[in-house]
Amino acid sequence: MSPASTYDALKLPAHVKTVLITGAGGFVGQKLAQLLLDLFPSIKVITTDIVQPPSLSDDPKRFKAVKADLGDSAQVEGLFHGEVIGGVFALHGIMSGGCEANFELGYKVNVDSHLVLLRATHAHSQKTDQRPVYVFVSSLAVYGGPKCTPTSYVVPKDTPVLAGSSYGVEKQIMELYVYDYGRKGYLDTRAVRLPTVAIRSGAPSTAASSFISGLIREPLQNQPSICPIASSLSDPILDEMPVYVSRTRTVVRNIAYAMCMPENQFKKGESRSINLPGIKVTPRQIIDALIEHGGKEKLDLVEFKKDPAVIAICQTWAGDYDSSDAQAMGFQVDDTTSGFSDAVKDFKDELAAAK
Numbered sequence: 268m269s270p271a272s273t274y275d276a277l278k279l280p281a282h283v284k285t286v287l288i289t290g291a292g293g294f295v296g297q298k299l300a301q302l303l304l305d306l307f308p309s310i311k312v313i314t315t316d317i318v319q320p321p322s323l324s325d326d327p328k329r330f331k332a333v334k335a336d337l338g339d340s341a342q343v344e345g346l347f348h349g350e351v352i353g354g355v356f357a358l359h360g361i362m363s364g365g366c367e368a369n370f371e372l373g374y375k376v377n378v379d380s381h382l383v384l385l386r387a388t389h390a391h392s393q394k395t396d397q398r399p400v401y402v403f404v405s406s407l408a409v410y411g412g413p414k415c416t417p418t419s420y421v422v423p424k425d426t427p428v429l430a431g432s433s434y435g436v437e438k439q440i441m442e443l444y445v446y447d448y449g450r451k452g453y454l455d456t457r458a459v460r461l462p463t464v465a466i467r468s469g470a471p472s473t474a475a476s477s478f479i480s481g482l483i484r485e486p487l488q489n490q491p492s493i494c495p496i497a498s499s500l501s502d503p504i505l506d507e508m509p510v511y512v513s514r515t516r517t518v519v520r521n522i523a524y525a526m527c528m529p530e531n532q533f534k535k536g537e538s539r540s541i542n543l544p545g546i547k548v549t550p551r552q553i554i555d556a557l558i559e560h561g562g563k564e565k566l567d568l569v570e571f572k573k574d575p576a577v578i579a580i581c582q583t584w585a586g587d588y589d590s591s592d593a594q595a596m597g598f599q600v601d602d603t604t605s606g607f608s609d610a611v612k613d614f615k616d617e618l619a620a621a622k
């Protein structure tokens with residue numbers, strides 16, 4: 268997948284001249300905002316987060332960063348004042364571990380504030396005579412139940428959506444709202460279910476999957492890291508509990524593509540939720556990639572210490588998914604053999620560039 272072909276299909280609909288990204292102080296949102304600014308020189312990107320999002324441009328015609336609590340409807344409405352927003356990427360949220368630890372907060376942010384944003388976008392569309400494209404960023408954590416274990420291969424049409432965590436249920440609830448705003452024709456909605464994104468740069472998240480990036484990110488920066496799913500390097504769980512991941516640049520490209528994809532890709536009455544493609548990786552392969560890119564001595568920085576809470580959540584995730592529908596729609600997939608190693612290489616390049 269050459270960089271050029273990766274981005275060739277990314278053409279925003281003509282009416283999308285200003286794009287709002289929520290959760291843009293976070294890991295994926297920052298990268299998405301930068302990609303949109305790089306790819307589309309004539310659009311304006313508005314970023315927002317409860318923490319001040321980073322400034323990515325000094326040109327007010329191209330960029331605005333707004334600190335706002337999206338749980339507050341006045342602050343959400345304020346984001347639309349004086350703007351004609353043609354596209355929304357709804358990314359803000361509390362991650363899986365955070366939602367299990369704080370039930371109220373998870374629902375408040377992942378459902379209540381997203382509903383406020385959805386309604387405000389609809390109200391904005393009525394005022395501006397626009398029908399914004401609304402991309403809701405969901406998660407494969409919407410799957411759970413008996414058909415979802417680390418050894419499962421999930422075929423979407425045969426697998427009911429039944430989350431095994433509050434986070435997954437919250438995403439599932441919002442997917443239904445988003446679907447209905449699309450069905451009614453109020454907004455041009457799409458929901459993309461992300462695999463675990465690797466390698467996450469910056470600080471660890473409260474996601475139960477955080478260790479997947481942590482096994483690489485911290486040791487490559489000479490920091491200690493905990494492997495919460497195994498008691499030692501010889502623990503068989505390292506081979507038995509695969510995870511489904513996608514390289515950061517692939518995920519960010521695919522989220523951007525979700526706004527570019529023609530609406531007629533969805534058949535009438537069918538779901539507007541798309542399982543983004545990923546690749547199956549065992550924790551052992553993650554450790555192998557650490558050794559490949561950092562050397563064997565980096566293993567000394569990894570402490571094997573089982574955390575039953577993390578294992579319990581990971582056991583509700585399927586290790587592999589059929590993503591042929593998404594690929595047929597134009598979403599891209601990593602190389603099944605080198606994909607994880609490529610992700611580690613990207614992260615190393617990012618570290619080198621930051622120096």
Ligand SMILES: NC(=O)c1ccc[n+]([C@@H]2O[C@H](COP(=O)([O-])OP(=O)(O)OC[C@H]3O[C@@H](n4cnc5c(N)ncnc54)[C@H](O)[C@@H]3O)[C@@H](O)[C@H]2O)c1
Pocket residue numbers: 289290291292293294295296315316317318335336337338357358359360361362376380404405406407460461462463464465467472474476
């Ligand atoms: N990173 C992954 O592996 C992964 C996997 C599946 C799905 N997702 C989804 O992708 C999206 C982005 O993930 P991420 O890894 O960038 O997460 P992140 O935690 O880095 O970013 C989320 C952002 O949401 C913001 N936020 C939280 N509450 C808010 C509020 N009330 N008002 C405004 N902003 C608020 C946070 O400050 C944070 O910056 C999320 O919706 C997440 O559920 C991520």
